[in-house]
Amino acid sequence: MTWLFDTCAVSSYLARNPKKRSPELLPIWSSAQLDGIFLASATVYELRRGARELRLRDEGLRLEVDLEKLLRSVYVLPLDDFGGKVWRTAAEIWARGRTLKQHVSFGEVDLLIAATAIANARTLVTMDRGLSKALAQVGHADAVHFIAPPVSES
Amino acid sequence: MSDASRRLRTEPLNDDLIASVAAAVWVPHRYIVAEMMKAFAADMEAYRTIIDDLIAQMTRTISAALAGDTDRVDTLQWIAEWSRSYQRMVPFMIRGAAEALQESLVEADTLAMFCRSPEGGVFRAHVLIGAAEDEATAGGDRQRIGDLVDLAFLELCRGIDASREIMPWLPPFPFSGESRAERGARALRYAEAFRVNGSPEEHAAFQAAIAGRST
Numbered sequence: 001m002t003w004l005f006d007t008c009a010v011s012s013y014l015a016r017n018p019k020k021r022s023p024e025l026l027p028i029w030s031s032a033q034l035d036g037i038f039l040a041s042a043t044v045y046e047l048r049r050g051a052r053e054l055r056l057r058d059e060g061l062r063l064e065v066d067l068e069k070l071l072r073s074v075y076v077l078p079l080d081d082f083g084g085k086v087w088r089t090a091a092e093i094w095a096r097g098r099t100l101k102q103h104v105s106f107g108e109v110d111l112l113i114a115a116t117a118i119a120n121a122r123t124l125v126t127m128d129r130g131l132s133k134a135l136a137q138v139g140h141a142d143a144v145h146f147i148a149p150p151v152s153e154s
Numbered sequence: 155m156s157d158a159s160r161r162l163r164t165e166p167l168n169d170d171l172i173a174s175v176a177a178a179v180w181v182p183h184r185y186i187v188a189e190m191m192k193a194f195a196a197d198m199e200a201y202r203t204i205i206d207d208l209i210a211q212m213t214r215t216i217s218a219a220l221a222g223d224t225d226r227v228d229t230l231q232w233i234a235e236w237s238r239s240y241q242r243m244v245p246f247m248i249r250g251a252a253e254a255l256q257e258s259l260v261e262a263d264t265l266a267m268f269c270r271s272p273e274g275g276v277f278r279a280h281v282l283i284g285a286a287e288d289e290a291t292a293g294g295d296r297q298r299i300g301d302l303v304d305l306a307f308l309e310l311c312r313g314i315d316a317s318r319e320i321m322p323w324l325p326p327f328p329f330s331g332e333s334r335a336e337r338g339a340r341a342l343r344y345a346e347a348f349r350v351n352g353s354p355e356e357h358a359a360f361q362a363a364i365a366g367r368s369t
Contacts, residue, residue, distance in 0.1 A: 011364050016349050016357040029345075033338030050363035054356055058168075062351040063360060065229055065304045068311050070344035073337055 001145075003028060004038045004077065004117040006126035007046045007109075009147065024147045028125055037074040040116035042109050044076055077116050090115035096138040104134045118143045162285035163294060167301055169270070172309070176269040176278045177262075183277075205241045209234050212287045219290035219299050225347050226300045229307045233283060235329065236310055240276070275313025282306035 005013075013029055015021050029037075051067045054060030079086045090111050097104035106114070110131045117124035124144050126132055132146035158175045165171055194201035213234045220226045268274045286302035289295065332340070352360065 007364060011361055014345055014348050015361065016352060016354060020361075029342065033342055034335045036334040036338050037341045046364050050360040053363040054359055057359075060352060060356045060360065061301065061304050062225070063348060063356055065307055066225070066344055066348035066351055068308060069229070069232065070341055070348060072311070073341035073344055 001031075002035060002038070002122045003032045003125050003145070004040060004113075004120065004122040005029075005032075005043070006113055006124055006128060006131070007043045008127045008149075009125045010039065010043060010047060012127055012149070020150055022127060022147050022150045025125070025127075028145075028147075038120075038122060039071075039074050039076055040113040041076050041078045042112040042116065044071055046109060047071065077120050077122075079112060079116065082119070085119045086112070086115050089119040093118070093135070093138050093140070097134065100137060104137045106131070106134055114140070114143070156288075158281065159285045159288045162282065162302065163289045163292075163298060167305060172278055172282065172305070173266070173269045173274075176274065176281050177266050179281050180265055180269065180277070183280075202241060206238065209237050209241075212283065215287050215290045216283075216299060216303065219293075219296060220303070223296075223300060225351065226303055230303055233279070233303070233307055233310060236314065272312050272316030275309040275311070275316060277313070279306040279310035279313060282309060 009025060012020060012022050013025055032038075047067060048071070051060060051064040055064050077086075093115060094106060094111060097106060110128065114124055114131065114135055116122075118140060123142075124135075125147065126144060127147050127149045129146065129148075132144045135141065135144050158179045161171065161175055190201065190204075194204075213230060216230055217227050220230070269278070282302050283306040286299050286306065289299050289302065329337075329340070
């Protein structure tokens with residue numbers, strides 16, 4: 001299986017508090033390292049903004065360094081390559097959601113991350129139940145691997 | 155230049171201080187680099203050897219001061235590898251580079267802007283790592299040496315990313331011989347370092363910012 005980790009799946013994996021780390025997530029990260037870890041550029045944006053906010057408050061210097069080293073050791077799938085395939089996929093998913101009898105809507109960043117996974121034939125690992133359900137409703141159930149958040153989070 | 159280094163070793167480290175010190179150091183730095191480029195224009199191999207030796211010396215000195223702090227020694231390795239890659243591009247930049255350096259950034263306003271800009275990150279990193287080496291040589295404060303290394307790394311990241319449009323692209327990963335699996339294992343080690351290095355408060359603020367919540 002070729003994975004792409006949603007931001008919440010990265011955030012959970014990076015959590016200092018073990019109660020916030022889903023046990024189901026750990027073996028997926030371990031197996032993914034053999035193929036390399038893949039993230040969407042939109043996830044990089046969400047992670048980096050967290051580190052930058054801390055630094056602008058004069059905190060988290062080491063966290064930002066560790067995060068940068070991590071981000072430069074994973075493979076980042078961009079939005080703009082291959083003739084804008086990710087954008088096109090996102091537009092298609094968004095439109096499909098809108099034309100269902102019961103409208104399905106997506107958060108913009110969630111949609112771009114999901115579209116990055118689908119356009120690159122990768123399975124999205126997410127802990128976002130709503131996103132997982134919405135993607136299934138627009139015909140992409142196979143593109144998602146949902147992991148329940150740890151009990152303290154859910 | 156020694157006064158600039160002293161400021162970075164003793165004053166509170168912030169963006170204003172780093173930009174101001176970088177601006178103060180730019181003119182003598184520019185002169186030295188331009189003279190080196192002229193002197194070694196006909197023998198770039200000798201130039202590379204000198205630079206490699208300087209980088210190796212810097213790495214040894216700072217590593218010794220940070221002994222036991224494996225995360226920061228690793229950060230230093232990134233800086234050293236990137237610095238070597240950067241220097242390997244010099245032969246491709248040499249034609250007219252000395253003259254361009256002499257002519258560039260002579261106006262104080264332009265120089266101040268450059269020293270604050272993302273593109274100035276590589277230069278700021280150079281200044282910061284120089285101060286870290288000076289502090290290490292003087293047997294100085296280990297925490298300050300570590301902070302200077304961390305800041306140099308972040309400035310280098312910023313500078314290299316910002317320079318993509320104007321110079322050959324440096325690979326984002328300096329350990330180019332690694333397989334995907336080795337690189338993946340390294341990513342997991344950095345994730346582990348991320349977990350243990352931050353305080354609970356920092357982690358809470360980080361998670362909240364990702365989620366778009368206030369703390």
